[in-house]
Amino acid sequence: MIDRLTEKIRETNAPVVVGLDPMLSYIPSAIQEKAFEEYSETLEGAAEAVWTFNRGIIDAVYDLIPAVKPQIAMYEQFGLPGLAVYKKTIDYCHEKGLLVIGDIKRGDIGSTSSAYAAGHLGKVQVGSALIAPFDEDFATVNPYLGSDGVRPFLEVCEKEKKGIFVLVKTSNPSSRELQDLECGGKTVYEHVAMQVAEWADTLMGKEYSLVGAVVGATYPEMGRALRSMMPRSFILVPGYGAQGGKAADLAGFFHPGGLGAIVNSSRGIIAAWKQEKYASFGEDGYAAAARAAVLDMIADIRSAVR
């Protein structure tokens, strides 16, 4: 999958991923009303609104980008109907030729991480059948439990040729509280980065490793340092746009030539219609607004990353 990601970034010339993190407040009221008419104000109604909204966004942007990143929490908050739409979204994106990065941030002790890895990236054995329950192409993984919580993901990646992005330095303001603690001359996130680099060496694709890292756009100086600490890992960069990260800050996350990182924007794209800049699209034009915002984001990133 990492080879397909690289290939698709070259094809689109867009190291950009759209975060499909729908909140109901991003969804035009006409879509919500129609869903609530059919399913009432229930979890099913909310899920239907999310699904209609997502389909509109995907149809509008799929030809411009290599991948999407649905944030599972935004679906899980609507219970089982929400998670059904998470799965429908994965399948629909695959139909459209998009790679799917499941932003699940799972991580647990070994046997439990094995279950997450099988459920999201691999297959579970049911009697004599092997079934892929969620079937994302990539997943994000939390490293707090140490290597035995990550290893099951590595095993599944190797078997299925899928990939992970391990949380190294997250984009949120309080990420410093734990991740920036200094331990023996290195921060916690640098310790994690060193582990990522080791794992990455053991699971190489053609150019990049199946083991990538998450490093927030909001910490550009760390991005540059982490780029060189994890030379074979793709970096998934959240925090561009709505969270404050700017294109000029992004160059250090990439290798010369513009590979090695992929930048996510969620709210800035899927809720573009709510920004003054794209207000002329109106509520009904939310998908066209998203397309315009993706084109602007691609141009912005191309201007800073060469």
Added chain:
Amino acid sequence: MIDRLTEKIRETNAPVVVGLDPMLSYIPSAIQEKAFEEYSETLEGAAEAVWTFNRGIIDAVYDLIPAVKPQIAMYEQFGLPGLAVYKKTIDYCHEKGLLVIGDIKRGDIGSTSSAYAAGHLGKVQVGSALIAPFDEDFATVNPYLGSDGVRPFLEVCEKEKKGIFVLVKTSNPSSRELQDLECGGKTVYEHVAMQVAEWADTLMGKEYSLVGAVVGATYPEMGRALRSMMPRSFILVPGYGAQGGKAADLAGFFHPGGLGAIVNSSRGIIAAWKQEKYASFGEDGYAAAARAAVLDMIADIRSAVR
């Protein structure tokens, strides 16, 4: 909920939680075969087997214990049908008067953690309706993203009178890799424990805080130190039994009098029928074997904790 937990521990005199972490290999073949006959070897078939198995265990042990801890990964691995059984299990345990600790280990940036907190412990707003999607009583939370990833859970706990257990020191062997790093004279897990203690002070029940911690039974010397660093927090203790933790190691996790901690066993209870000690129950007697194992565990812990 923390007051109800304390009350129920006093009632049952059993600071014990049964981990409902079903793997198919724990489930007697007759149950699997019956489920596969009805649903074939599908995710639905696996989920049905898990549900039948869980119901048997719950019916056999609910009067002995205050709470259960379903590990969501074990359900999530079977996709949507698996997650439907996770929800059915929560509801069934509530019917039986059990408290439910959702072992979800979620944690993300603020807005995303809000979605997890609402989905699992709180309510989501859909139009004018407020709906509780999963409705566990407690959830486990991962602290790697710092306080802005935990705060949304605190807000929901305050509003709904629910509780969380923050991962401080996990029971697995490689938990030391990150959690034991020394930073400024304290380990990472001690830094987390200090934060837990602060959060705990702001959200008190009658005797204990709504904010608890996870500390593995496999690290008894740390249990004692962490008990005094987080005086108002309940400690959820995994790792007893199958993972190697012994009752004699547990005293330090408790306050004098036997409150302040709750010990989990998963495999050691729900797969008791596979142990030599309980083999005489046979496959059909898996639930009775689980009851015998719970009674043995309670006696074992009472002998060490007074």
